[in-house]
Amino acid sequence: MRIFEANISLQVCTFLKEFLNNTSSFENANQKMFDAFGINTFFENDFDFQGLKESVSNLAISSVEEPDRAEYGDFQTNKDLANAVLQHLSKKNILPEIIIEPTCGKGNFIIASLSNFKTVKRVFGIEIYKPYVWETKFGILDFFLSNPNSYKPEITITHCNIFDFDFKSISKQFPTEKLLIIGNPPWVTNSKLGGLNSSNLPKKSNFKNQNGLDAMTGKGNFDIAEYITLMLLDAFQTHTGYLALLVKNSVVRNIVFDQKDKRYRVGEIEKYCIDSKKEFNVSVEAALLCCQLNLSPSIECDEFDFYSLEKRLSFGWLNNKFVSNLTDYDETKDIDGVCPFEWRQGIKHDCTNVMELERVNGHFVNKLSEEIKLEEGLIYGFLKSSDLKNTVIKNTRKHI
DNA sequence: AGGCTTAAGGGTTGACTAGC
DNA sequence: GCTAGTCAACCCTTAAGCCT
Numbered sequence: 001m002r003i004f005e006a007n008i009s010l011q012v013c014t015f016l017k018e019f020l021n022n023t024s025s026f027e028n029a030n031q032k033m034f035d036a037f038g039i040n041t042f043f044e045n046d047f048d049f050q051g052l053k054e055s056v057s058n059l060a061i062s063s064v065e066e067p068d069r070a071e072y073g074d075f076q077t078n079k080d081l082a083n084a085v086l087q088h089l090s091k092k093n094i095l096p097e098i099i100i101e102p103t104c105g106k107g108n109f110i111i112a113s114l115s116n117f118k119t120v121k122r123v124f125g126i127e128i129y130k131p132y133v134w135e136t137k138f139g140i141l142d143f144f145l146s147n148p149n150s151y152k153p154e155i156t157i158t159h160c161n162i163f164d165f166d167f168k169s170i171s172k173q174f175p176t177e178k179l180l181i182i183g184n185p186p187w188v189t190n191s192k193l194g195g196l197n198s199s200n201l202p203k204k205s206n207f208k209n210q211n212g213l214d215a216m217t218g219k220g221n222f223d224i225a226e227y228i229t230l231m232l233l234d235a236f237q238t239h240t241g242y243l244a245l246l247v248k249n250s251v252v253r254n255i256v257f258d259q260k261d262k263r264y265r266v267g268e269i270e271k272y273c274i275d276s277k278k279e280f281n282v283s284v285e286a287a288l289l290c291c292q293l294n295l296s297p298s299i300e301c302d303e304f305d306f307y308s309l310e311k312r313l314s315f316g317w318l319n320n321k322f323v324s325n326l327t328d329y330d331e332t333k334d335i336d337g338v339c340p341f342e343w344r345q346g347i348k349h350d351c352t353n354v355m356e357l358e359r360v361n362g363h364f365v366n367k368l369s370e371e372i373k374l375e376e377g378l379i380y381g382f383l384k385s386s387d388l389k390n391t392v393i394k395n396t397r398k399h400i
Numbered sequence: 401a402g403g404c405t406t407a408a409g410g411g412t413t414g415a416c417t418a419g420c
Numbered sequence: 421g422c423t424a425g426t427c428a429a430c431c432c433t434t435a436a437g438c439c440t
Contacts, residue, residue: 187436248436280436 001129003055005134009142013056016141020053037144039151042137044159062144077184077246081279082108084243084306085288086116088272089180095119096180099153100170102126102162102228107136109182110155111143118151121177125157126165132158162228167235179241179293181232185225187248187286226251229289230262236293237265244290246274252289256301256316267295269316272306300326357399364399 001008023029026049033042043049055083086109097120099113104125113120128132144152158165162185163342232243233255242264252271259266272288280286288306291298300316314326323329357364357372357379364372364379379399 250434276436287437 003052003059003138004134005131006138008135011145011152012138012141014142015017015145016052017056017166020049020056025049036153037141038154039137040154040156040336045277076105078279079108079112081274082112084117085109085182085246086112086287087245088306088309089182089242089290090116094180095178096241097121097177098170098174098179098241099123100125100179100181100232101183102165102181102232103128103183103185104136104157105129105132105184107132107139107157109184110136111139113180113182114140114143114153115147117180119178120151120153122174123153123155124170125155126162126378127157128159128161129243130159133157136271163231167232171235171239175239177240179239181236181243182245184246185228188227189253209334211291226254229255233264233266233293239293241293242290243293244288246286247289248286249273252287252301253315255289256299257322259297259299260317260322262295264292266291267298268292269298269301271301271303272309273303273312274306359399 001010001013001015019032020029023032026043026046029049030040030042033039062128096113096117099110099117099120099122101107101109101113101124104110104127107125107127110123110125113123125136127136140155140157144150225245229243229245229247229251232245237244249271256269259269268291270290272290274286274288276286287303296312300314300318302314303312304310305312313324313328315324316322316326318326318329318366319333322330357374360364360371364374366372
């Protein structure tokens with residue numbers, strides 16, 4: 001079933017029908033919602049309250065349909081993966097009091113956190129796409145209705161653009177609590193987002209015209225997830241806690257690379273490689289980036305397989321070099337140095353003078369006007385781009 | 401799983417050109 | 421004819437890729 005374009009369970013729909021019938025104002029409803037489930041500002045305004053009241057009373061309660069994953073064409077972390085991530089974190093004895101999920105989408109990490117941690121006092125979720133804000137709230141209700149005895153932290157799901165959200169206000173409000181920042185920020189470059197404007201991609205990704213992003217990174221192009229990760233490190237590097245985000249491998253690499261200069265106070269940097277074809281049905285290398293906040297800056301990263309937890313390698317900085325495998329480099333660093341030969345990328349280009357041949361009076365002549373005798377079997381026809389303007393090509397003008 | 405395409409970014413090279 | 425600057429063609433790399 002769907003309300004406000006968000007999936008909703010039969011259980012939650014039945015509950016809301018009863019709940020809203022006995023509630024007159026949205027302020028009253030918000031108070032009751034907070035008392036019962038700890039959710040702040042369930043309704044942003046009276047319009048939302050009246051709208052939901054009408055929708056649940058009109059909705060013919062029927063069998064629960066499977067959520068339509070493809071609906072918005074975006075990339076939600078599935079519940080199994082979210083749970084596996086949270087279980088992995090709880091095995092590391094991470095006992096967070098504050099959970100923050102930037103770009104929370106349908107809130108699967110928030111719900112997985114509620115079921116895996118008993119120590120949480122406050123939960124913050126931020127999401128730009130309003131139907132997902134509803135779906136996250138419905139999902140939380142569903143979790144508490146199914147698990148009535150579970151502990152209920154204070155929960156705030158904010159409907160806004162991640163770049164407008166003031167993370168530093170959370171860091172000021174909770175200076176000593178143990179944090180867990182968790183989630184799956186969008187794996188897309190800002191230049192790609194410009195192109196999304198006219199296509200059918202999800203509204204939640206359409207952050208275009210963000211002012212000052214170029215200026216802040218000094219680059220024309222960067223990964224949104226990388227920017228979000230750096231923004232979070234900036235706000236929370238001096239807090240006790242952990243950061244665990246699903247990001248592209250290139251983002252993990254860039255963050256470890258930049259640690260040499262930026263020296264964010266993060267240590268124990270780990271990368272747990274996931275099968276993104278299986279989890280998200282996409283062709284890109286991605287991993288769970290995991291690190292501990294408020295440690296002396298680390299400039300290297302241990303890489304594991306997420307499913308077997310088998311260690312693969314460590315990469316990072318060694319003797320002012322950024323290397324992809326610290327162990328291998330350490331063993332072979334003696335032969336590292338300056339190459340005595342100059343490496344030239346234009347070798348093929350330069351060879352044209354010698355190897356590009358024209359047939360003159362039965363001989364081959366190159367661009368240096370050298371006449372060369374060659375076996376026919378080693379000569380191939382060669383088309384320059386200017387030859388391709390002819391619609392029909394019968395012979396090649398040049399040979400190679 | 402692996403071969404292949406395409407578009408874009410960033411860097412290098414050498415031809416060309418204006419000015420002297 | 422020389423020099424400094426410009427520009428286009430190239431190179432390699434990478435990709436929430438594409439296809440069998």
